[in-house]
Amino acid sequence: MAKTGNEVDQYRRRFLIRSAGQACGAALLGIGLLTLARQTYGLPAEAIRPPGALAETDFLAACVRCGLCVRDCPYNTLKLSELGDKVTTGTPYFIARDIPCEMCDDIPCVVACPTGALDKKLTDIDDARMGLAALVDQENCLNFLGLRCDICYRVCPAIDKAITLDTIHNPRTGKHTLFIPVVHSEACTGCGKCEHACILPEAAIKVLPARLAKGAPGQHYRLGWEEKQKAGSSLVAPDKEHKYNLPEGYRYEYEGQGLIKENDSGETPFSSNPLDTLNQGRQQ
Amino acid sequence: MSNTLLRPGADAIAVKGWWSAHQWLILRRITQAGILGLFLAGPLLGVWIIKGNIASSLTLDILPLSDPYLLLQSLFAGHWPETTVVIGAFIVAGFYFLVGGRVYCGWICPVNPITDMAAWFRQRLNIKGGARFPRQSRYWLLAMTLITASISGSLLWEMVNPVTMIYRGLIFGMGMAWFLVLALFLFDLFLGQRGWCSHLCPMGAFYSLLAFYSPLRVSATQREKCNDCMECYAVCPEPQVIPPALKGAEQGVGPVITGINCSNCGRCIDVCSKNVFQFSTRFKSVNNFSTVTKREAMP
Ligand code: SF4
Ligand code: SF4
Ligand code: SF4
Ligand code: SF4
Numbered sequence: 001m002a003k004t005g006n007e008v009d010q011y012r013r014r015f016l017i018r019s020a021g022q023a024c025g026a027a028l029l030g031i032g033l034l035t036l037a038r039q040t041y042g043l044p045a046e047a048i049r050p051p052g053a054l055a056e057t058d059f060l061a062a063c064v065r066c067g068l069c070v071r072d073c074p075y076n077t078l079k080l081s082e083l084g085d086k087v088t089t090g091t092p093y094f095i096a097r098d099i100p101c102e103m104c105d106d107i108p109c110v111v112a113c114p115t116g117a118l119d120k121k122l123t124d125i126d127d128a129r130m131g132l133a134a135l136v137d138q139e140n141c142l143n144f145l146g147l148r149c150d151i152c153y154r155v156c157p158a159i160d161k162a163i164t165l166d167t168i169h170n171p172r173t174g175k176h177t178l179f180i181p182v183v184h185s186e187a188c189t190g191c192g193k194c195e196h197a198c199i200l201p202e203a204a205i206k207v208l209p210a211r212l213a214k215g216a217p218g219q220h221y222r223l224g225w226e227e228k229q230k231a232g233s234s235l236v237a238p239d240k241e242h243k244y245n246l247p248e249g250y251r252y253e254y255e256g257q258g259l260i261k262e263n264d265s266g267e268t269p270f271s272s273n274p275l276d277t278l279n280q281g282r283q284q
Numbered sequence: 285m286s287n288t289l290l291r292p293g294a295d296a297i298a299v300k301g302w303w304s305a306h307q308w309l310i311l312r313r314i315t316q317a318g319i320l321g322l323f324l325a326g327p328l329l330g331v332w333i334i335k336g337n338i339a340s341s342l343t344l345d346i347l348p349l350s351d352p353y354l355l356l357q358s359l360f361a362g363h364w365p366e367t368t369v370v371i372g373a374f375i376v377a378g379f380y381f382l383v384g385g386r387v388y389c390g391w392i393c394p395v396n397p398i399t400d401m402a403a404w405f406r407q408r409l410n411i412k413g414g415a416r417f418p419r420q421s422r423y424w425l426l427a428m429t430l431i432t433a434s435i436s437g438s439l440l441w442e443m444v445n446p447v448t449m450i451y452r453g454l455i456f457g458m459g460m461a462w463f464l465v466l467a468l469f470l471f472d473l474f475l476g477q478r479g480w481c482s483h484l485c486p487m488g489a490f491y492s493l494l495a496f497y498s499p500l501r502v503s504a505t506q507r508e509k510c511n512d513c514m515e516c517y518a519v520c521p522e523p524q525v526i527p528p529a530l531k532g533a534e535q536g537v538g539p540v541i542t543g544i545n546c547s548n549c550g551r552c553i554d555v556c557s558k559n560v561f562q563f564s565t566r567f568k569s570v571n572n573f574s575t576v577t578k579r580e581a582m583p
Contacts, residue, residue, distance in 0.1 A: 018418060026424035030432045037436050037443060060438035061361035064354045064369065065448065066340035067456050071326070080452065082459025089443055089459075090339075090452055114340050114348055115358065116366035 044086045045208050047093040048130050048192060050078055051101060052110040052122035063117035065090030072112035075102045096192025096207045101130065103157050103191050126158065131190030132213035133162070133183045137204035143179050146170050152194035152205045153181050161187035163194065181205065185214060292407070292518040295557040308550025315391045323455050337452045338392070339442075340369055348372035353490040354448070357441060360433040377494060383548065384501065385494030389481060390547030393488075394450045398465055399481045400521075402472030407518070414475040419482060419524070419545075422489035429486045446480075447487050482521050482545070495544040502548060503564035504530045504539040510560050516552035526552065530560070540566055 043049070043056060050069050053059050069092050070078040077099045081087035092109075094101060103125045110118040122128060133152075135141055142149035143165070156163045163181050170176040183205075192207045207213075228234055246252065247270075249262050270277055296305035303310075323341070325331040335342045340350040350372030358365060380388055389396055405411070429441035442448060446464050453461035472479050481488055504510070507530050516530070517523040525543025532538070553561040 019420070022418055022421045022424045025421065026428040029425065030428040033432055033440055033444065034436055037438065037440055057437055058363065061433075062358060062363040062365065064339045064350065064358060064439065065442055065452060066336040066350075067452065068336045068340065068342060070456070071332075071335045080456045082453065082457045082461070083449060083464065084460035088438075089449065112342075114342075114350060114366060114368035114372060115363070116369075117363075120366065 043088075043093070043209070045212055046095055046097070046206075047087045048096055048101075048190060048207060050092055050094070050109045050118055051103075051107055051125060051128035051130055051189070052113075052118040052120075053130070054117060054119055059117050060088060060091070062115050063091050064115055066114065067092065068112040068114060069109035069118060072108040074104065074108065075099060077101050078109060094192070096131075096195040097203060098196075100192035100196040101128075101189075102193075103128070103189060126187075126189060128189040128191075129210065131192070131207040132185055132210045133188050133190065133192075133194050133205055133207050134213040135181055135183065135205045136208075137200075137202075140200055141181070141204040142199075143181055146172060146176060146178055148179060149199060150179065150181075151197045151199055155193045155197040157191060157193060158187045158189065162189070185210070292515040293555040295513060295515065296555050299557040300559075305554050308554050312391055312549060313397070316394070316397060319392060320394065320451075320454060323451075327455060337448070337455050339448050339452065340372060347375075349376050351448070352377040352494075353487055354439065354442065356490070357429065357433045357439045360430045361437050361439055362434070380491060380494045380498070382498055382500065384498040384546065385491035386488060386545060386547035387500075388491045388547075389488050390549035393447055394454065395447050395468060395481065395485070398469050399472045399478065402469050403478055403521070406473055406477060411473065414477070414479065417476055417479060417483035419522075422484055422486055425484060426486035426489040441486065445487065447485070478521050488545075492544040495546070497566070499565045499567065500548060501564060501566050502541045502546060502550065502552065502561055504541070504560050505562050505564060506558065506560045507531075507533060507539050509558040511558060513557070515555045515557075516561070519551040519555045521549070522546060540564060542566065 049056070049059060050073075054062055065080065067080045070080055077094045078092045079094065081089055081091050081093060083089050087093050105125060107122060107125050107128075110120060110122050113120075135144075135152075138144045150165065153159060153163045153165055161184065163183055165179040166182045167177045167179060170178045190207045190210075194205045195203045195207050198205050224235075246259075251260050251262060252258065253260050293305050322334045323337060325333055326335060333344060335345075338351060339354050340348070342348055348368050348371055350369045352373040355365060355369055355373040358369075432440045446461075446468055449461050449464060450458075453459065468480055472481075476483065504526075510530060516526055520526055522543065522545040525541050525546045528537050528543070529539050529541045548563075550561075550563065553563070
């Protein structure tokens with residue numbers, strides 16, 4: 001049955017209108033989805049991605065939410081987010097305070113990932129950067145109070161590299177030392193063992209996304225002393241020789257050595273009797 | 285007639301017996317449950333035959349299987365994937381290319397039992413009306429999921445995709461996904477006759493595109509015996525695929541159902557008291573009709 005030109009036109013018209021309607025419907029839904037995504041994306045700070053996870057935006061493009069990483073984690077560290085959780089549905093994460101990452105040498109989670117959402121380039125678990133520990137509560141941390149808890153330091157798989165105990169004077173007692181846990185970003189993997197082990201009811205040390213845990217210096221900042229060392233001399237003006245009225249045979253070193261006695265023969269320009277020095281002044 | 289269509293299959297049960305009138309349906313349910321069972325055997329019983337879920341899995345620690353639609357979303361989102369998932373997706377795509385794309389829908393997808401049940405209730409309770417979505421909507425939605433993946437740089441559809449969400453949920457924990465199950469059921473029950481799977485689901489739309497050349501097809505081999513009881517139309521989720529094959533004799537159209545949205549579910553075979561339908565191949569010419577592989581104009 002041949003259609004007349006008019007019928008074909010009518011048909012075409014209806015077809016176009018219907019298609020436009022469907023396209024608009026789909027587009028509206030798409031816009032809705034995009035808006036929803038804007039609001040729900042962004043990982044809560046306590047949710048940590050597995051080792052080797054790409055940067056969050058790339059990760060969400062790569063991970064197909066299969067859970068193979070979860071299955072191959074021998075410590076049940078990882079879980080897949082369920083609908084209603086704050087983490088993007090279906091993606092893997094862990095909560096350090098519940099079960100931290102044990103930093104397996106063979107990194108089975110990365111090996112299991114079929115998509116590369118967990119980057120296969122990560123072969124040494126020490127290079128993982130899941131987050132960064134930060135001692136966020138200096139008021140309640142026992143070491144800050146002058147006690148010797150040290151737990152976070154002891155459990156750290158990268159002890160003495162990722163966390164060190166730095167000693168400072170305890171001004172409260174006046175005669176003791178504070179052992180301050182200091183995290184070093186160049187070695188901390190963000191495994192969360194420290195946060196998990198912190199004995200306080202609410203951990204004083206927490207693994208946070210690096211963007212929250214770390215500041216950043218201004219790009220134009222230069223540390224004078226480092227620059228000077230690199231250049232071998234002062235960059236601004238030649239170092240003036242400071243003139244102090246130093247006794248002969250003495251000079252002063254500004255880099256920290258302080259007063260230096262040249263050709264130190266054990267002799268001093270002073271008499272061993274301090275009264276002589278005083279009397280000297282009276283004679284002049 | 286309208287009375288028998290509230291209970292399609294009554295004739296077939298009378299003629300062939302209950303079992304024969306349900307055999308493909310039961311086989312399908314066993315397949316769906318069996319595959320889910322294999323996935324669940326790991327977490328529940330510690331028997332690790334398949335790990336992962338339908339998004340991507342590893343069978344017997346060697347065979348990777350991945351969903352090609354998810355890989356496509358990932359590509360659109362701008363990620364260049366590892367080879368494992370690519371191999372897995374090719375295997376899966378190749379499989380559905382052979383057996384018919386929407387075999388995924390009929391035989392694997394966890395949503396299918398839900399929407400089948402809704403359709404069943406709708407029929408029994410004679411619920412009419414609701415919104416009428418054009419069947420092409422799903423292709424627009426498919427395009428939308430890929431475009432928004434590209435705009436957002438993430439697998440955006442996977443935030444709401446009920447198929448992967450429910451399957452993953454059953455294996456890894458449902459969370460609030462039970463509401464999704466309920467929502468889909470109610471949607472199909474009240475808002476549209478087979479509203480989701482036959483009109484909207486972009487995943488089904490994607491898989492239908494794998495079916496253009498698939499050899500395994502249902503064929504109305506004995507179409508001359510058709511007594512126009514209309515029961516196959518009543519049970520088929522995509523009844524538009526039937527007439528060209530069933531009624532195409534005069535136009536010289538072969539008896540093979542070539543519509544890409546046929547899910548090879550075999551319900552028409554079950555429900556036909558005259559044994560008109562059977563599984564066959566695209567190439568088989570029957571009753572001296574040369575097989576016509578002409579596609580439908582509209583999927
Ligand atoms: S490194 Fe080991 S413990 Fe940590 S997430 Fe991966 S598999 Fe689990
Ligand atoms: S294995 Fe990879 S793709 Fe699968 S859930 Fe884990 S990170 Fe995502
Ligand atoms: S998260 Fe804590 S335990 Fe783990 S490496 Fe960093 S400082 Fe050490
Ligand atoms: S149309 Fe979608 S939801 Fe329905 S069976 Fe197919 S994939 Fe599953």
